[in-house]
Amino acid sequence: MSLGVTGTTHNHGARQATFLPEYARVPSSAFGPPLNEFGYHVGPIKGNLFWVTDASYQAMFLTTETGVVLVDAPPTIGPNLIRAINDVTSANGRPSTVTHLVYSHFHADHIGAAVLFGDTAEYVAHRETERLLRTAGDTNRPVPTTTFQDTYSLQVGGERLELAYHGPNHTADNIFVYAPDHDTLCVVDVLSPGWAPFQHLMVSQEIPNWIKANERIMEYSWSTFMGGHAGRLGTREDARLQLGYLNDLTASVRAVNDAMDPLRYFVKYGPSGNSYASLKHYLQDAAQQAAEPVIAKYIEQLAGVDVVTADNAYTLIECLRNDAGFLPGIFGLRQS
Structure with missing residues (x-):
């Protein structure tokens, strides 16, 4: 399959977003x-x-x-x-x-x-x-x-x-x-000094190894x-700060996954057989809940932390579930 743009183009019209949220100010340390x-x-x-x-x-x-x-x-x-x-x-x-x-x-x-x-x-x-x-x-x-x-x-x-x-x-x-x-x-x-990792942990392909890359960075002498x-270069404190963010977000994701009750999502969408809807909203809400305490902790330290942390939490949920084998609740091994 070619990714080139060929053939007839179709103008379906651009739909503008009706609502653009406000976000926290960017800390001066990020510039x-x-x-x-x-x-x-x-x-x-x-x-x-x-x-x-x-x-x-x-x-x-x-x-x-x-x-x-x-x-x-x-x-x-x-x-x-x-x-x-x-x-x-x-x-x-x-x-x-x-x-x-x-x-x-x-x-x-x-x-x-x-x-x-x-x-x-x-x-x-x-x-x-x-x-x-x-x-x-x-x-x-x-x-x-x-x-x-x-x-x-x-x-x-x-x-x-x-x-x-x-x-x-x-x-x-x-x-x-x-x-x-x-x-x-x-x-x-891997690390953008002064900023939280961009959406979905920098849109990375190998999340466990991407996290390890953060740790390996600290093993070098620099x-x-x-x-x-x-717009700026980084320091070792920037690298330590991101590791702290990742550790806190991982802990929060684990805690939310352990505690969250998925029942209402399956009550809502289960009768229609729409398992996609049940899982989508369960995972999105879990990610948002996991993100909230991390955002509160880092809001003055990392630019964009309120913009991207729910997306990062979602990626960590999927990483822990599929890569690390952390299978709480509905994802766990079914008992006979």
């Missing part, structure tokens, strides 16, 4: 530095390592004696990546050509501007990224020219990045990018973290 007139910020991390953001997405790059090593190329930043690199290299006198582009993973929202760097760059990624990009067939995301399975030490012009694959998490191919000489770790779509999203 990063102001953007320049072109809509980006570029700044140093440490030594010859720099980062660039448009307040929604992030990339980082190393200037070296022989060229630039770029990590990710988000399309929302687009040509501003080139401007940012030129800003830095014109100031430090190093070459501005991007000789290597490291893909954190295959998703287009993080590497969809890779095409800007043409055929001369070396594209470095996990082996699974190569397979996924060949399947996608997206010319904006060139297929990697260098791949690895477990670890890869990328050494260019007197600088280095250590790449590691710790198994699937957000996606099947998502890697850790470590700059040990610059005390910096990059793991995309003081600066880049997560690919939001």
Whole structure:
């Protein structure tokens, strides 16, 4: 099946939402530095390592004696990546050509501007990224020219990045990018400093391993973290805060699942045989109940926590039920 848009299009009309809720203010701690007139910020991390953001997405790059090593190329930043690199290299006198582009993973929202760097760059990624990009067939995301399975030490012009694959998490191919000489770790779509994890735990594919990735982040030695999203860099306290959020949400989900009575959902929809309706509303209400104490605890600490936590709770309910085998009440083993 092709995902391309072909054939006749049909305009069914756009239906506007009749109600848009209000949410808590975004804590000032979630915001990063102001953007320049072109809509980006570029700044140093440490030594010859720099980062660039448009307040929604992030990339980082190393200037070296022989060229630039770029990590990710988000399309929302687009040509501003080139401007940012030129800003830095014109100031430090190093070459501005991007000789290597490291893909954190295959998703287009993080590497969809890779095409800007043409055929001369070396594209470095996990082996699974190569397979996924060949399947996608997206010319904006060139297929990697260098791949690895477990670890890869990328050494260019007197600088280095250590790449590691710790198994699937957000996606099947998502890697850790470590700059040990610059005390910096990059793991995309796991931790967005200052913010609660986006809906359904960053729309991740392997939830148990995604949670383990949060724990593994703390096993590395670093003081600066880049997560690919939001407008600022992260600290170890940001990582600890998210682990606390995940632990609290897991505990709340377990408690609600143990205590919640599903009877009224089956009384309402059971006579019609609509088991989908019974389960949908049971699970949605359980997620909302589990989310409420967690929202109250983190409302002043994590931006968007009131926006996404019920969705995150729903994902954890399904993860605990199907992946971990936590089967309370109606989901448990039927006794004869």
